[in-house]
Amino acid sequence: MRKQLIRILLVFFTALALLIAFTLNKVVQKEEQVFFVYLILLVIIIVSMLRLFMWARDKVMIPMDKLKESIKAVSEGDFNHILDLDGADEISEVCQDFEKLRIHLKENIEDREKVDRENRELIGNISHDLKTPITAIKGYAEGILDGVVTTPEEQKKYLMTIHNKAVDMTNLIDELTYYTKIDTNRIPYRFDKISPVEFFYDCVEDVGLDLESRGFIFTHSVDVDSDVVVIADVVQLAKVVNNIINNAVKYMDKTPGKIDISLRDDRDFVKFEITDNGMGIEAADIPKIFDRFFRADASRNTGTGGSGIGLSIVKKIIEDHGGKIWANSKVGVGSTFSFILRKYQEAELSDE
Template sequence: MKIRTKLAIAFLTITVVPITLIYMAIIGLNNYQARVFSETYGVSEDVDLFSGASIRVFSHLTESIQKEIDKVLESDTGKFSNETYLADLNGRLSMKHSFLVVRKAENLLFVGDTATVEELKQEFFGYEDAAAPSSWRNFLDKDTEHLLKIREFTFPDGDDGGVYLVTNVMDMVPEAKSMIFEMLVTSVMILFITGAVLTVWVYQSILRPIGKLQEATKKIRDGNLDFTLEVEDDDEIGQLCQNFEEMRIRLKESTEEKVQYDKESKELISNISHDLKTPITAIKGYVEGIMDGVASSPEKLDKYIRTIYHKANDMDRLIDELTFYSKIDTNKIPYTFSRINVANYFRDCIDEVGLELEARGVELGYFNYVDEDVYVIADAEQMKRVINNIIGNSLKYMDKKKGIINIRILDVGDFVQVEIEDNGKGIGPRELPYIFDRFYRTDSSRNSAKGGSGIGLSIVKKIVEDHGGRIWATSKEGIGTEIHFVLRKTSV
């Protein structure tokens, strides 16, 4: 739920909901008060205390006695001359905050409350209405706050008379005040409960996520990235928390990459230092041998010089790998792509590496199975680096007296596949998946005789993949290793 929706709901909750609840409470209290009036004063339960003003409400108080009087007037008007009957009737009216007055001609035959009658005496005369002898009329005296209900009739002896039911409106005020107080208390409770519920809801949906976000920010400030920021909602704050969590993950990955990079850089420096020291030590030894005259014969001198030359080439290769590694790390490899004829290109490569392999006593086999008109898009110099690194790695781990390296060029549909096979010591199945990883070297190869920076095959993988190709290896321990890579063909 969006925050704007939540704010709209909050507005409706704090306005419409309390008004609705207060209205329902008033209706409920009205019904309750009507029942109380009914039980206390005999008022009908369907009386609406908030409509028709007080006349209608208080008129209902004496409604049952009015009906009784109507029946008596229809059967025996002389009963209103009976003092005992009138006293009983007045007693029942007093329970309804009312009293009885009976007039006969110009005299008051019965008075239920003498003090009040003195204030209202003028109200008991002058209301004769012969045209409507059987109807009740209501009058509210605003000065004395009494409600009068009048019914004229005729006594058996012919004198005109009147029945007056007088209700003290002020006696009903406590009930009205009680109801108003109940409504006020109910309204305050509704507002308080609504505000409390709304506060809890806002806290749960807005303030608590912000608190979590603040706590997560403090953890990152203190360098702690090993936590998870739980995202519960999908509103703006939830999306902010989601973005923050993604930022934390990337920051953690970046930190881990930096730590790994620092580790690899230290390892590279250690490997290069170790691998440079080996040929330098050998060169120094052979140079000292020449200076001391140990190489006394032309053959021995030629052997020493060739050894120095090969060691210098090893050093040059290591330095070249280090330079190229720095370009890989910054994605600044200088590629120069062009259309290359596969048959001609690999034929030239074989001619070049064949001389070195022959000098090392390694047999080279070359097998080309592609047509003369097959082309690929590649960087000739960098592909030559790929071939040299793979062959160099094979020579490094060659353990047979008669070394063999076979190079096969195959046509596999849309691709040209190159296979470089050796008969070296092979690679174990546990180590094979990692040989293209940067700085990876098998445990058995970590010695001064083999050397190697551990980045040769990772450079090969990077170049092949940058050409849009793929590289993999198969190997059997004690038999040899075969490196495969493919390049996509291009039309002539």
């Protein structure tokens, strides 16, 4: 490229020099003047050549070399090679477009790697979560078959455990099936205009009695106008509230356990908050609790069971509603789960 350019420049300026010399020969009369004019001409041509060469080097050769290098890197699978070129000329624009393409490809590859990694984790987790009850079922069944347990009471106890483990497995498989469907958008939502206040009181009625009968102190409060409307699927939204309350019950380590749910006005949004005085979550774990299959070490040790899917479903449902969910927590003090949904506003018809 460089050699070709130099050759073109040489040919161009030689032709130009010859043309000017030929014209001068005709115009300039005195010998000494001719030499002087040739000298100036030579200087002008050399300076112009140098400037033209520098321009071509900066604007064409260097960007092309960088582009070539980048194309080579990308074609060899190195998507981290940055092609850094500003400028508004055509070659810079081509380079900038190529850089966008590289970033796009890099993101696609990273996404694919993330999905692959998650799938591997998923298979590992499913195998582990299914293996645990199966091992127990096998052990208890062998106990009965080998005649280790002889009395009808003991046999009944063993059978009850086998039954409970089988129920755990069914629940896990149901949750997994639901998760896979919701994750791949195969759960059709039925969005309606609903009153968050009505929905809130339905939830209170649903969970209140049950919680109180289990010894919890259950409180609730509302601070939203009854005519406020949100667009939501009530069945899925009820799943969200139930999941969060089930966690509050499951990870409760105090007597009496306290659970409070509230509905607040938050400018263009309504905010649901569920607070418990349970074991709390380590600060480092809070960003991970909405990840599929994440369970804090403290919860694993409680023997409460669970596969860490609940909050990932909750998050997906809230995000599919265009909302946001987050948690605040302090170990030993308790946790608050908050989610917001945008208020629905009828488009106002203008008089124009």
